[in-house]
Amino acid sequence: MKALGWLMLALGGLAAVWLSALVIANWNDDALTEAAQRALQYTPPTEQALEGNGYVILLGLDAPAEGDAIGDAMALGRKRLAREIERRTWVEAHGDREEGMPAGIPPPQDPAGEWVLPARLRCPTDAVDCFVWYARHQEEITDLARTQAAVLQRFMGITSAPHFHNPAPPYLLAEFAPFAVLVRTHELRLAQASLAWNHGRHQQAADMAKDAVQLRRRLASGADSLIAAMIAIAMQHRELRWFSAASAQNAQSPPAAVTEAIEAMLSVPTESLAPALAGEMRSVASAFYLYRTAGLTAEPSQEPPGWWRRTVHKASNLGLLPHHTLNLSIGYLQQVQALSSLPPHQLQTAFSEASRKWAEEGTCSLWAHLRNPAGYCLAAPEAPSYQRYAQRIADIDGYRRLVLLQHRAATENVAPADMPTWLAQSPHELRNPYTLQPMQWDAATHSLVFEGREKQNQNPDQSPTYRIRLHS
Numbered sequence: 001m002k003a004l005g006w007l008m009l010a011l012g013g014l015a016a017v018w019l020s021a022l023v024i025a026n027w028n029d030d031a032l033t034e035a036a037q038r039a040l041q042y043t044p045p046t047e048q049a050l051e052g053n054g055y056v057i058l059l060g061l062d063a064p065a066e067g068d069a070i071g072d073a074m075a076l077g078r079k080r081l082a083r084e085i086e087r088r089t090w091v092e093a094h095g096d097r098e099e100g101m102p103a104g105i106p107p108p109q110d111p112a113g114e115w116v117l118p119a120r121l122r123c124p125t126d127a128v129d130c131f132v133w134y135a136r137h138q139e140e141i142t143d144l145a146r147t148q149a150a151v152l153q154r155f156m157g158i159t160s161a162p163h164f165h166n167p168a169p170p171y172l173l174a175e176f177a178p179f180a181v182l183v184r185t186h187e188l189r190l191a192q193a194s195l196a197w198n199h200g201r202h203q204q205a206a207d208m209a210k211d212a213v214q215l216r217r218r219l220a221s222g223a224d225s226l227i228a229a230m231i232a233i234a235m236q237h238r239e240l241r242w243f244s245a246a247s248a249q250n251a252q253s254p255p256a257a258v259t260e261a262i263e264a265m266l267s268v269p270t271e272s273l274a275p276a277l278a279g280e281m282r283s284v285a286s287a288f289y290l291y292r293t294a295g296l297t298a299e300p301s302q303e304p305p306g307w308w309r310r311t312v313h314k315a316s317n318l319g320l321l322p323h324h325t326l327n328l329s330i331g332y333l334q335q336v337q338a339l340s341s342l343p344p345h346q347l348q349t350a351f352s353e354a355s356r357k358w359a360e361e362g363t364c365s366l367w368a369h370l371r372n373p374a375g376y377c378l379a380a381p382e383a384p385s386y387q388r389y390a391q392r393i394a395d396i397d398g399y400r401r402l403v404l405l406q407h408r409a410a411t412e413n414v415a416p417a418d419m420p421t422w423l424a425q426s427p428h429e430l431r432n433p434y435t436l437q438p439m440q441w442d443a444a445t446h447s448l449v450f451e452g453r454e455k456q457n458q459n460p461d462q463s464p465t466y467r468i469r470l471h472s
Contacts (some may be wrong), residue, residue, distance in 0.1 A: 026371055029323040036323070036330045039285035044085055045167035050395065054161030054218065055177070056081065056206055057253040059152050059168070061185070062178040063107050065150030069159045072150075080105050082173075088171040088286075096172050104175045113184030116148055123241075126460045128469075131245045135193040140330060148188065148205055155185045159215045166224045170279070173463045178211060179231050182219075186212050186235050190242045197246060202254035203244070206261045212239055213265050220271035224279030226389055229271075234397050236270065237458045240403045241397075259411055266404040270397035271390060277337040284329045304458050306387065311394040325375030332381040341384065344394035344433035355383035389455055394433050395452035399466045401430045402439055402450045406468050409448075416446050446470050 034038070050056055060076030083105050094183065109115055114348070121137050121144070123130035134141055158164065175223040193208035216239065220232035243266055246254075340352050343457045358381060405426065408414075414422045423438040431438055432450060445467075452464040459466065 016153055026321055028321060029321040030327055032323050033076060033086065033327045033330065035281070035334060036285060036326045038317050039281040039326075039330055040284075040288075042088070042169045042286075044169075045081075049167060050078070050081075052162035053166040053167065054158040055166050055222070057158045057161065058177050058182060061151065061154050062107050062111070062113075063091040063156075063179045064108050069150035069153040073154045073157070073176075076105075076108070084168045084174065087173070091171045091173065091286075098173070101173075107178060111178060111180055113178075113181040116151055116181060116184035116187045117144060117191070121191075123191075125458055127244055129248070131194045131198055131249065131471070136192045138195055138198075138322040141188075141195060144188060148185075151181070151185050152189065155182075155189060155215060159211055159218065163300055164218045164222050166222065166279075169470060170224075170282040172287055173288075174283075174446050179228070182215075183231060183235060186215065187238055190238055193242065194245070197249065202258045204255075206258045208245075209239065209242055210265060211263065214241075215340075217268070217271065221275060222277040223271075225283065226273070226276050226280060229273055229276035230389070230392065232271070233392055234458065237398055237399065237456070240266075240399050242459070244403045244406055247410045248471060252431060259407075263404070263411075264409060266400060266407060270393055270400060273340040273393055274337055275341065276389075277333055281287065281330055281333050284333065288326050313332075319372065320374040320378075321372040321373075324372045325379050327420075328375060328379035329381075332379060336381060336383075336386045340393070344391070344397075345436055347390050347394065351383050351387040351390075358383060391453040395454050395456065395464065395466075398433050398450045401433070402448050402468055405430055405439060406448055406470065416443070419443075419470075442467075 035232065045053075055076040057070060058071045058077070058081045060073035060078075063072045063076040066072055083102060086102050087104070094101070121140060123133045127133045166177075189208055189212045192204040193212070196202075196208060197205035213236070216232055216235040219228060219235070223229040223232060243262060246262065335354060337345070339354060342350055405423070409419070412422075419441045420443075425443055426438050428436070432440075433452065434451075440451070441447075442449050446469060448468045448470065450466040452466060454464055455462045456464055456466070
């Protein structure tokens, strides 16, 4: 018993020494870096900044049509913006405690956008030709275009607005714009373009497709989250499928001006992840309002916490330095931003090396980091997930290159037998982005083929392989 007592005393002494070291190591927090300070900054928009901002229309895209289509959307958009600013103020004061938090404004119509374009009218992933699919549903598509004139007008208003940027603040529990409605409206516009093409109105069809491209590019360039960036990628896939179908129509040759317009639209590279990752930095920074207000483990407001909960709360906060953690998180995201801008053929090696380095530096362990151990656990990035985002961008750009090759092959009347030689002479900017080799030609099926890296929901069986069958 005496030996056990001495052992317990020794262990208690070691624990006291360790706890003292933990307190000393975490006594002072770091100053925020310039990048972290920028990420934390938010200034409510002025009236001048809201004027002519297409994002305000997007925020109210699902408003009921009661007269002035654009005006109604902007009114709802402004109302949502004001509520988001009010909710952020609550989060700054109360962390993520939802009791008493102002409620978000519920969508006035089905948030999935079924009222714009029902799922049964969307071109299936396994359809060989979406132009034929929409021709079968021409009457319903035409009726929808008429009944949904207001949302289509707002779509055009977003496209033609003088500027486009999200004025809403980033914060915990922030609500997104009605992206699902935007996606369905974008698809309805492409369906209209398909019908116009089927009737020989090639210029009108190309103009409608251009509307879709311009809006999607605005969304991608102004994306302030990875979610918005991936939505833009999904929209681009539908555009490319439309261009592929248009290039495959051999019955009537479109005017040269239309062919040149399609060439121009397909020649623009896919937008990078840089804006979305900058937005992610702001979202990460906003999340630290919780830690600055309530610590790492927020206490419930319904009843006083027990002694064990208070102990865990204090101990976890002792090992968390909010400023140092935010600096780490922003630093990691800056590195991700730089990696995502690399050429696709360098992505895998670069992310693998970064992942190894981050694993060594940011080990989530009390023994690895006496100073800010909880912060290292929170800040450690998931390199594979960010690599997948970067590769989705590269995949869709590979698909763009494939469709542009198809378009040029159709314009130049390249025979199937000549396709391997023609592809071998293709310019660098139209080759496989991962291998830098010419795109594949499947002679058995007369198909252009590109092997992507990530699953694609809009391909049959979610395959990462993009295949375009050419008419012989």
